[in-house]
Amino acid sequence: MNVIGYVRASTQGQAKDGYSLAYQLDEIQAYCKQQGWTLLQTFYDEGISGAKINEDTLEVDRGGLQNVLHYLSSNKVDYVLTLNTSRLWRSDIVKVLIHREFKKYGVDIKSIEQPQYSIYKKDPSDLLINGLMELLDQYQRLEIAMKLRRGRNKKAQQGGYAGGNVALGYKVKKGKKAIEVDNRQASTVQRVFERRKR
Structure with a gap:
């Protein structure tokens, strides 16, 4: 199997949560070695949200992911390998856009933490489990954003610098x-x- 890796961390804090770029890369390399797969290349996005899109062009607005798509356009790849699907997307619209682009090149997603995930498979149980995991990812992203917003507002109310x-x-x-x-x-x-x- 020929695969390319994709790693993403949206904030410095993700390093503490086990999603540092180095950790993800180590997991991808170890998985390829274990499976006997050829890791052709790994692409990175650092400090970028998994929900970010360009609303004018309806494209995923991430340099590393755009490099993935460019690579797929001229190379035969079986899977895009990632730690979990939350590294690729954190919203439904981004998921739909990525599925569309990957299907265009006949490539599937292999998620280390979600081994049954496939953009082509239609098993109802897998669909339910993966859908629940994605909902939890979206919930976590919104909860973090809400807590950050509250913290910034509180700091500003107390006369402190809240960023910007x-x-x-x-x-x-x-x-x-x-x-x-x-x-x-x-x-x-x-x-x-x-x-x-x-």
Whole structure:
């Protein structure tokens, strides 16, 4: 079997949850060795959500996944091998788009943690189990987003820096979660206010 690997981590925090890129790659290499499969190449997406799409073109907006599709267009591959399907998608629309593209090239998905998964198989039990796992993935993604949003709102309400763009006259030091005055920009802001008073 000729396979290509795909690994994705959407945040630095995923390393703590067992989804670091290095961990996924090790699992893929070990699985190929165990099965006697040829791992042709591995593609990566780091720091990108599994639910991200380009709404204008209705394409999955990930460089590594686009490289997978480009590779499939000119190479014979049996499977795209991944730790689990949540590495490929975290929403129904992305799942549909990936299924469509993989079917175009006659390739299937092999998930290490979901060994019965196939985009071609129509077994009702497998469909139910895999569907439940995907629902749990989507639920987890939405729950994490909600908790992050609440945390940012709380920090902002307490006068802290909650991320995002910093107002002119302030800066964020790398590695710190607080803003401080940028003296160079602050003098510009002061001049603007002085001119406005005139």
